[in-house]
Amino acid sequence: MEHDAVIVGGAFAGLAAATYLARARRRVCVIDARQPRNRFADASHGYLGFDGSDPLTILAKARDQLAAYPTVTMIEAEATEARILGDRFMVSLSSGAEVAARKAILAFGLRDSLEPIPGLKERWGKTVLHCPYCHGFEFADRQLGVLFRTPMSVHQACLVREWGPTTLFLNGADLDPESAETLAKHRVIVEPGRMKRLVGEGCALSVAELEDGRTRPIEALYVAPQSCLASPIAEQLGAAIDDGPMGPVIRTDADQMTTVPGVYAAGDIARAPHTVSWAVADGVTAGTSAHRALVFD
Numbered sequence: 344m345e346h347d348a349v350i351v352g353g354a355f356a357g358l359a360a361a362t363y364l365a366r367a368r369r370r371v372c373v374i375d376a377r378q379p380r381n382r383f384a385d386a387s388h389g390y391l392g393f394d395g396s397d398p399l400t401i402l403a404k405a406r407d408q409l410a411a412y413p414t415v416t417m418i419e420a421e422a423t424e425a426r427i428l429g430d431r432f433m434v435s436l437s438s439g440a441e442v443a444a445r446k447a448i449l450a451f452g453l454r455d456s457l458e459p460i461p462g463l464k465e466r467w468g469k470t471v472l473h474c475p476y477c478h479g480f481e482f483a484d485r486q487l488g489v490l491f492r493t494p495m496s497v498h499q500a501c502l503v504r505e506w507g508p509t510t511l512f513l514n515g516a517d518l519d520p521e522s523a524e525t526l527a528k529h530r531v532i533v534e535p536g537r538m539k540r541l542v543g544e545g546c547a548l549s550v551a552e553l554e555d556g557r558t559r560p561i562e563a564l565y566v567a568p569q570s571c572l573a574s575p576i577a578e579q580l581g582a583a584i585d586d587g588p589m590g591p592v593i594r595t596d597a598d599q600m601t602t603v604p605g606v607y608a609a610g611d612i613a614r615a616p617h618t619v620s621w622a623v624a625d626g627v628t629a630g631t632s633a634h635r636a637l638v639f640d
């Protein structure tokens with residue numbers, strides 16, 4: 344079956360795009376591998392009407408509502424490849440099946456790699472966090488930490504200090520005098536030692552153990568994960584990709600169209616910073632832009 348639009352990635356950005364295309368009565372196919380980036384968190388914060396809700400519940404509800412539109416096809420699968428065939432986009436699935444569409448929307452999100460510090464990975468989304476706006480209020484006035492990864496970590500530490508007493512763990516990295524001055528101005532404590540492991544009961548966090556045997560009290564640790572695009576499909580289609588402060592960013596215009604005509608990108612892969620609300624907003628722009636292009640091109 345041929346579709347007006349195929350959407351690769353059906354979480355916050357992809358489902359928002361699909362909802363607007365469905366409401367315009369367009370045949371839209373959403374391919375989703377069901378691995379949203381925030382699946383490690385029990386609660387998602389800041390999205391109006393759903394503040395504190397389980398992210399997977401928000402997505403399940405969105406899928407249920409979308410399924411009620413008669414022109415929608417949802418496929419739970421991984422899209423493995425995409426190519427342009429004349430004026431059509433062809434997307435191959437892991438099953439071997441192929442989906443053809445006149446427009447393509449990429450909304451496949453980012454994949455995070457975390458520092459290999461024992462105790463860190465299992466606390467991701469609970470007490471090891473990426474963003475104080477999303478998960479800062481819950482730890483207000485407690486002992487907070489930031490793990491240094493890039494010079495941006497200095498900025499992150501000064502920001503996190505807004506929520507409570509903050510230690511920047513350099514983990515063996517060097518600090519330039521200007522950064523040291525900025526941190527002092529914001530009353531951020533600097534811990535130069537290498538982190539050995541994170542300790543606490545269950546997913547709670549109580550101390551960071553350092554390699555020299557010392558410990559630092561800490562109840563939440565903010566990290567900047569190393570992120571990459573979750574799929575090579577943007578490269579396969581020839582879309583331009585820039586280096587952003589938080590990982591790769593697929594270049595888009597104000598309509599969320601990539602450098603490849605007819606291909607749109609939305610959500611974390613096409614912007615920084617990253618939140619559910621922005622992903623949804625970008626998805627709405629991509630969906631309505633793709634619809635207008637179907638009408639007027």
Ligand SMILES: Cc1cc2nc3c(=O)[nH]c(=O)nc-3n(C[C@H](O)[C@H](O)[C@H](O)COP(=O)(O)OP(=O)(O)OC[C@H]3O[C@@H](n4cnc5c(N)ncnc54)[C@H](O)[C@@H]3O)c2cc1C
Pocket residue numbers: 351352353354355356357374375376377378379380381382383384386387388389390420421422423450451452453455467468472473477478573574609610611612617618619620622
């Ligand atoms: C631990 C953590 C906690 C967070 N907490 C919050 C919070 O409290 N509040 C907030 O606003 N934001 C939060 N965020 C940020 C939020 O998760 C992202 O901004 C949001 O998920 C981006 O939505 P997206 O649709 O762009 O991508 P994603 O949510 O990552 O969804 C991408 C979808 O595409 C699918 N996909 C990937 N590749 C393929 C493929 N080849 N074929 C088919 N499907 C594919 C994935 O399986 C996934 O379902 C958090 C992030 C993390 C890491």
